[in-house]
Amino acid sequence: MTVTAQPAVGKEAPPGATAPVPRRRTGRVRRGALPYLLLLPALLLELLVHLVPMVIGIVMSFKELTQFYIRDWGAAPWAAFDNYSVSVDFDAPIGKALLHSFFVTCAFTVLSVGLCWLIGTTAAVYMQENFRGRGFLRAVFLVPYALPVYAAVITWAFMFQRDNGLVNHVLHDQLGLTDSPSFWLIGDNSFVALLVVSVWKGWPFAFLIVMAGLQNIPKELYEAASIDGAGMLQQLRRITLPSLRPVNQVLVLVLFLWTFNDFNTPFVLFGRAAPDAADLISIHIYQSSFVTWNFGAGSAMSVLLLLFLLVVTGVYLVLTSRGRRAADV
Amino acid sequence: MRRTRAAAASAVTVSLLAAVTACGGGSSTDGGSNDSPKTLTYWASNQGPSIEADKKILTPELKKFEKQTGIKVKLEVVPWSDLLNRILAATTSGQGPDVLNIGNTWSASLQATGALLPWDEKNFGKIGGKDRFVESALGSAGASGSDPAAVPLYSMAYALYYNKKMFEDAGISGPPATWDDLVADGKKISKGGKWALGAEGSNLSENIHHVFVFAKQHGADFFDAEGKPDFTSDGAVAAVKQYVDLMGKDKVVAPGNAEYAQNQSLQDFAKDKTAMVLWQTAAATLKAHGMSDDEWGVAPVPVQSGTPGADKAVNSMVAGINMAVFKNTDNVDGAVKFVNFMTSVDEQTILNKTYGSIPPVKAAQQDPAFNTPALKVIRDTLATSAAPLPQVPNESQFETAVGTAVKELFADAAAGRKVTTASVKEKLDEAQQQMPKK
Numbered sequence: 001m002t003v004t005a006q007p008a009v010g011k012e013a014p015p016g017a018t019a020p021v022p023r024r025r026t027g028r029v030r031r032g033a034l035p036y037l038l039l040l041p042a043l044l045l046e047l048l049v050h051l052v053p054m055v056i057g058i059v060m061s062f063k064e065l066t067q068f069y070i071r072d073w074g075a076a077p078w079a080a081f082d083n084y085s086v087s088v089d090f091d092a093p094i095g096k097a098l099l100h101s102f103f104v105t106c107a108f109t110v111l112s113v114g115l116c117w118l119i120g121t122t123a124a125v126y127m128q129e130n131f132r133g134r135g136f137l138r139a140v141f142l143v144p145y146a147l148p149v150y151a152a153v154i155t156w157a158f159m160f161q162r163d164n165g166l167v168n169h170v171l172h173d174q175l176g177l178t179d180s181p182s183f184w185l186i187g188d189n190s191f192v193a194l195l196v197v198s199v200w201k202g203w204p205f206a207f208l209i210v211m212a213g214l215q216n217i218p219k220e221l222y223e224a225a226s227i228d229g230a231g232m233l234q235q236l237r238r239i240t241l242p243s244l245r246p247v248n249q250v251l252v253l254v255l256f257l258w259t260f261n262d263f264n265t266p267f268v269l270f271g272r273a274a275p276d277a278a279d280l281i282s283i284h285i286y287q288s289s290f291v292t293w294n295f296g297a298g299s300a301m302s303v304l305l306l307l308f309l310l311v312v313t314g315v316y317l318v319l320t321s322r323g324r325r326a327a328d329v
Numbered sequence: 330m331r332r333t334r335a336a337a338a339s340a341v342t343v344s345l346l347a348a349v350t351a352c353g354g355g356s357s358t359d360g361g362s363n364d365s366p367k368t369l370t371y372w373a374s375n376q377g378p379s380i381e382a383d384k385k386i387l388t389p390e391l392k393k394f395e396k397q398t399g400i401k402v403k404l405e406v407v408p409w410s411d412l413l414n415r416i417l418a419a420t421t422s423g424q425g426p427d428v429l430n431i432g433n434t435w436s437a438s439l440q441a442t443g444a445l446l447p448w449d450e451k452n453f454g455k456i457g458g459k460d461r462f463v464e465s466a467l468g469s470a471g472a473s474g475s476d477p478a479a480v481p482l483y484s485m486a487y488a489l490y491y492n493k494k495m496f497e498d499a500g501i502s503g504p505p506a507t508w509d510d511l512v513a514d515g516k517k518i519s520k521g522g523k524w525a526l527g528a529e530g531s532n533l534s535e536n537i538h539h540v541f542v543f544a545k546q547h548g549a550d551f552f553d554a555e556g557k558p559d560f561t562s563d564g565a566v567a568a569v570k571q572y573v574d575l576m577g578k579d580k581v582v583a584p585g586n587a588e589y590a591q592n593q594s595l596q597d598f599a600k601d602k603t604a605m606v607l608w609q610t611a612a613a614t615l616k617a618h619g620m621s622d623d624e625w626g627v628a629p630v631p632v633q634s635g636t637p638g639a640d641k642a643v644n645s646m647v648a649g650i651n652m653a654v655f656k657n658t659d660n661v662d663g664a665v666k667f668v669n670f671m672t673s674v675d676e677q678t679i680l681n682k683t684y685g686s687i688p689p690v691k692a693a694q695q696d697p698a699f700n701t702p703a704l705k706v707i708r709d710t711l712a713t714s715a716a717p718l719p720q721v722p723n724e725s726q727f728e729t730a731v732g733t734a735v736k737e738l739f740a741d742a743a744a745g746r747k748v749t750t751a752s753v754k755e756k757l758d759e760a761q762q763q764m765p766k767k
Contacts, residue, residue: 066765067442067722070421093762163585185588186531186740271590273533273733275740290414292726293438294765 054306061299070295083300094288098301100276101284105260108191108280112198113255117248119199120206125240127207128214138211145204153268156197160184160269185270190278197265202258206251213247214240249320256316257309281305361446361654361661369663370403372415374430374650376483376684378613380406386683394670400663413725419655420444427658428667431479433469433651434534434718434728440471440478441722446654446661447476456480456669466689469647469717472556479651480668481689483681485609486710487538487645488703489628495523495604504605504628506635508571511605515581518604525581527594527606530739533732536572538646539607540735541718543568545643546633551731556721560731560761561754569735570753577742587736587743598625609648610685612703627703629710637714645715649689687711723765730760 060073061083069076089095127138144152159166161184168181184193221239230238263282266274272291274283285305289298371391377383383406391402405426407415413435419425420442431439439445446452448470453459459467466481491504499518505511515525529535544551549564559565576582583603586594595611597603599618607630615625629637630644637644652671654664670676677693687708688694699708718724734756742748 067438070417071423071443073421093759097763162588163583181585183588183740183743186736187744271531273531273729273736276737287729290417291729292763292765293417294726 057299058303060295061303063296065294065296065299067293070293073295076296079296083296084304086297087300087304094297097279098281098284098288101279101281104191104277104279105281108195108198108278109256109259111195112202112259113252115195115199116202116206116255116259117252119203120208121210121244123203123207124210124214125236127211141207142204144200145208149201149264150268152201153197153265156193156200157185157269160193186275188275188277190270190275194266194269194278194280197269198259198262201265202255206255209247209251210244213244217243253313253316257313260309261305361656361658361664363662364659366660366663367399368401368403369428369658369660369667370405370426371667372412372426372429373404373406374412374432375406375408376650376686378617380408386680390671390676390679394667397670398663398666400660400666402667416444423657425655425657427655427660427664429653429655430482430650431653433466433479433481433647433649434724436470436478436651437472437720438722438725439653440475444656445478446656446658446664447478448480449476452665455665456672461672461690461692463689463691463694463711465647465711465715465717466649469649469720470651472720472722479653480672481649482652482671483650483684483686484689484711485648485686486707486715487542487607487609487630487648488706488710489630490598490606490608490611490615491626491628492598492601492604493624493626495601499604504626505631506629508631508633510635511631512575512579512581515575515579515605519581519583522602524583524586524597524603525605526575527589527597527603528576528582528586528739529589529592529594530576530587530743531590531736533728533736536732536735536739537718537728538648540565540569540572540731541646542630542643542716543572545716546641547571548641550719551727552719552721556719556723558723558727558761558764560757566750566754566757569731569738569757570748570750573735573738573742573748573753576739577748584743587739610707612685627706629706629714632714637710639714643714643716645710647711647715647717649686726764730763731757734760 062078062080063069063073063076064079064082065073065076086092086094087098090099123141127134127141158164162168162181165184167184168178171177172181182189184190217239221243222235225235225239261282262280263286266278266280266283267286270278270283272287274280274287281301285298285301288301289295373383373387375383377386384404387404387406391404395401409432412430412432416425416429416431416435416439420439425444440447450459462481463484466484467477470477470479470481489504495518496502496504499514501514501517505514511526518525528539541551544565547564547568549562549568551558551560551565553559576584576586583597592614594603594606595608595614596618598606598611599615599620611625612622616622632638632642632644634642636642652668654661654668658664671680672690674690674693677688677690678696678698681688681693682696682698685704687699687704688696693699694708698704719727721727738748738753738756741752
C-alpha cells in the first residue's frame with residue numbers, strides 16, 4: 001500500500017524537475033520497500049504469535065487478575081507493582097519460595113547443561129572414528145531426542161517409583177548399594193531424578209550439534225598434528241575444541257534456555273506440586289498462576305524470568321562476540 | 330523512505346491494537362442467548378474406567394434426549410487432568426461448552442468467576458424444584474447464602490474398604506469403628522511386607538479430603554465463618570498430624586505410599602498387600618484389578634467416638650459431580666432442558682447405577698440397585714455424616730497449599746524424620762501465608 005502511494009508524491013513534484021528523477025526515485029523506493037514487503041507476513045505472524053502475547057502478559061502482570069476477574073479480564077483492577085513487590089519480597093513466603101525455586105533452577109541448569117555438553121561432546125568425538133556399528137550407535141544415541149517427551153518422562157516416573165521401580169530394583173535389590181529403597185520422586189533425591197532425566201533427554205542434542213560441527217574441521221589439521229607428534233588429547237585441546245568454539249557458543253546458549261525453561265520434565269515427573277528440592281521456576285510459576293488462579297502474580301514472575309534470561313543472554317552474547325572479535329584480530 | 334517507515338510502523342501499531350482488543354476479555358453479555366436452539370455442547374467428566382467407556386455409556390442417553398427434544402448434544406469427555414484448565418480457558422475466552430460437569434469442590438471457586446449460570450428459584454423451577462435433591466449435595470454446589478452455581482449430578486462419599494482375607498489372616502473379626510481400633514488392628518496386620526492402610530500421599534486432593542474430615546473430628550475448620558483461612562488452629566494441626574502419624578508414628582501405612590498419586594493403593598489392596606483403603610467408589614477399579622466383589626467389605630470410615638454422625642462425628646466429605654450451565658451459552662433453554670433430562674429419575678438411576686455412585690435426586694435413590702451393602706454405607710454416610718468441603722472462592726488455592734503441605738509432611742514421615750506438632754504447624758503456617766490476602 002505504501003509502495004503505490006510513493007510514486008504519486010513524485011508526480012506532484014515541481015514542474016522544474018526533470019523526467020528521469022521520479023522514475024529513479026520510484027525504483028529506489030521499490031527496492032527499499034521490497035525487503036519490508038517480503039518480511040511483512042513473517043513480521044505479522046511474529047507479532048501475533050510472540051509479541052502480542054508477551055505484551056499482554058506484561059500488561060497482565062500489572063493487574064490483579066484472580067478468578068474474580070478472568071471472565072472479563074479487561075475489568076480487572078490495576079495492581080501497579082503489587083504483583084512484583086510480592087514476588088521479590090524475599091522475607092515473605094511467596095518471595096522466599098520464588099527465590100528458592102530460582103536457585104534450584106540455576107543449580108539444575110548449570111549441572112544439566114554441563115553434563116549434556118560433556119557427554120554429547122565425548123560421544124561425538126568418539127563417533128568420529130570409523131568402526132563397525134557406528135551408524136547403529138549414532139541412531140541409538142538419538143533415540144531419547146526423538147521420543148515424545150511425555151511418553152519418555154512417564155516411563156522414567158515409573159522407573160523411579162520406590163517400591164516397584166526399576167531404579168531401586170537395580171540399586172537396592174540387586175546391587176545392594178542402599179540400606180533401604182530410596183524415594184526418587186519426593187524428598188531431596190528428586191533433584192537427582194530430575195537431573196538424570198533432563199540429561200538423558202538433552203545430551204543427544206549436544207551430540208548431534210557437536211557431531212555436525214566436527215564434520216567441518218579439515219582432516220588435514222589432524223594429519224599435520226599427528227605428523228608433528230601430537231597425541232589424541234593434544235589434538236582435542238589444540239584443534240577440536242578451538243574449532244568447535246562457534247558451535248559450542250550457540251549450543252550452550254540454546255541448552256541453557258531450554259533447560260532453564262523446561263516445564264514438561266518436572267511436570268510429568270512430579271505432577272502439579274513439585275518437591276522443594278526440584279521446584280523448577282517454570283513449574284513454580286505454573287503453580288502460582290494456574291493452580292492458585294492468580295494470573296497477575298504468575299505473569300509478574302514470568303516477566304521477571306524473562307528479564308533475567310534477557311540479561312543472561314545479552315551478557316553471554318556480548319562476552320562471546322567480544323571473544324570472537326579478539327580472536328579474529 | 331521515512332514515510333514508508335512511518336506507514337509501516339502505524340500499520341504494525343494498528344494490527345497490534347486490533348489483536349489486543351480482539352483478545353481482550355471474554356464476551357461481556359450476561360445470561361446467554363437462544364441463538365442456536367438445536368445444538369448443545371456437553372463436557373462430561375471422566376466417570377467410568379476410561380474416556381471411551383464414558384462415551385459408550387453416555388451416547389445412548391444423549392440420543393434419547395435428542396429424540397425427546399430434537400436437540401443434538403455434542404459430547405466431549407474431558408479427562409480430570411485437563412478439566413479445570415479447560416474450564417478456566419473457556420471462562421477467559423468466553424468460548425466454552427453449553428453444559429459441563431464440574432467437581433463439586435470447585436463450585437464456589439468457579440461461581441466466583443461468574444462464568445456459570447446461577448440456579449435461582451426460577452431456574453430450579455424448570456427442573457422440578459430444589460426439593461428434589463439431597464440437601465448435603467446441594468450444599469456442595471456453591472457458596473452458602475447465594476444461588477447454587479450448579480446442580481448435583483452424581484454423589485459419592487468415602488467409606489472404609491477392607492480386604493476380608495487379610496483381616497482373617499490377622500485374626501481380626503470385623504472392620505474398626507474408631508481410629509484407636511484401626512491403629513490397634515493395623516499394628517497386627519502391618520508386618521512382613523503387609524500394611525494395614527493405604528494412602529495417596531502425593532495426591533493433593535486426596536490429602537485435603539482426609540485432613541478436612543480429621544479436622545471436623547477435632548472440631549476445627551480450615552476457614553472461619555467469614556471465609557478467611559485458618560489453617561493453624563490447634564484442631565487443624567492435630568488433624569493433619571493424626572493423618573500423617575498413621576504413617577510416621579503408628580506405622581500402619583507403608584512409607585512408599587508417600588509418593589502414591591495414581592491410585593496405586595487400590596492395586597496394593599487388590600494384591601493383598603494393603604488391608605484397608607479409604608475410598609469413594611472402588612468397586613469397578615477393584616474388579617479391574619481382578620478382585621471379586623465378595624473378597625472385600627465396606628464399612629463407614631472410623632470416627633473418634635465410633636458412631637458416625639454430625640459435627641465431630643463427620644466421617645466423609647460430600648464428594649460428587651455437579652452439572653453447570655455456561656453463562657455464555659447460545660442455547661440457554663436447551664441447556665436447562667438437558668440438565669432437567671440428566672437429573673430426571675430415569676437417567677439418574679441408569680447413570681448412577683453404571684458409575685457406582687449415589688443419585689443426589691431423592692426419588693432415584695429408591696431403586697434397589699442402590700441398596701447393596703456397599704452402596705448403603707455410602708448412602709447412609711451422605712445422609713447423616715458427610716460435610717461439604719469449604720464452599721469458599723479460594724477452595725482451589727486451599728487444596729494446593731494445604732495438600733502440598735500434607736504431601737511434604739508425608740515425605741518427611743516416609744524418610745524417617747519426626748513429624749511433630751511444631752513441624753506440622755510450621756508447614757500449615759507457610760501454606761496459609763501463600764493464600765491470597767483478599
